[in-house]
Amino acid sequence: MKKMILMSATLMLAACDEQDKNTSDQKASTQQAMPLIIAHRGASALRPEHTLAAYQKAIDDGADFIEPDLVATQDGYLIARHENEIGSTTNIASLPQFASRKTTKVIDGTELNGWFTEDLSLNELKQLKARERIADIRPDNTRYNDLYEIPTLEQIIDLAEQHYKKTGKVIGLYIETKHPTYFQNKNLALEDRLLKTLAQHHYTREIAPIYLQSFEVNNLKYMSDQLKQHRSVKHAKIIQLYDEKKMSPADLAGATQYASMATAAGLKNVASYADGVGPSKDYIIDNNAQVTSFVKDAHAVGLKVHPYTFRPENQFLNSALKCPGAAKLRCVTGAEKELSLFFKAGVDGVFADDPALARQALTKYINAQTNR
DSSP states (O other): OOHHHHHHHHHHHHHHHHHHHHHHHHHOOOOOOOHEEETTTTTTTTTTTSSHHHHHHHHHHSSSSOEEEEEOOTTTTEESSSSSBBBBTTGGGHHHHHHHOEEEETTEEEEEOOOBBGOHHHHTTTOOOOOOOOTEEEEEEEETTTTTTOHHHHHHHHHHHHHHHHHHHOEEEEEEEEEEEHHHHTTTOOOOOOHHHHHHHIIIIISEEEEEEEEEHHHHHHHHHHHHHHOTTTOOOEEEEOOTTTTTHHHHHHSOOHHTTTHHHHHHHTTTOEEEEEEEEGGGTTTSOOOOSSSHHHHTTTOEEBOOOOOOOOGGSOTTTTTOOOSBOHHHHOOOOOOHHHHHOOEEEEEEEEEHHHHHHHHHHHHHHTTT
């Protein structure tokens, strides 16, 4: 009898343990299903983009990830700028010592006149200060002009790591390589430098979630292969970005348009080397305000979907969502409605210029779903 009671109790405990495990798994699944808030170039609606101040503001405002775009310096360092041409995002045009460096180049088929990171050493770039890129839309951000330097990837990692050490909260890094083929042709390839840097830091090697993204294809395939072979950053994920549908990745020379990469067959091919996709918003909700099959098709082949870019000003909202007023007016209600539409469409994350607003919109959406 005692053996039977003991066996019964053991089975009950095992059942309880299994129930607890299932409950835990369900909670984990729910947490994993929560859309990510990705701070697009930091909290760029509130601070000049790609500065430590913008990244810190994003962290403070509840972002899950911060997004550095990477370009290379003349001496091979990786720094955070949206483009390698920096005339519009720094004070370089006002500094006489760099006047002779102004030049004209063709970057991915577009002729640009200005100053380029690959023509400047890191020490020279550290003499510059960041400025607001779209001052006409975000005039309040100009009060921060000339206050912040251009950060390196190392500094951004350190910022996230120090926050983790102080608070215990892990902030992911969502890193984009800009113009990778162009930099390869300049003998300044970004990929190995990036992977080596991530592998050198305990935070990025072992703790923080990492996404690596690009509008090109071959560099993503290369990094995917490197991660499989060496696993130096074992948890890094690959994201294929999508530009305008009629455009082609710069490294494919017009052979493949993004539109064909967005079909069910195209997404299946992307899934052979990537873990997710980063489309512009119109791939998911078209110009007629209709939800497309993009999210469904991407999920069917195991791809996460993280669309860009959610911005709070009238300038960037669909006409049906705009608030009365000027293009530069912040329209919180319209921005929240837009985000809610995409959460409803099933996206796995959003690139937002104002992470606090995106977090608020997500909370409201979840509460509304819970109370239905």
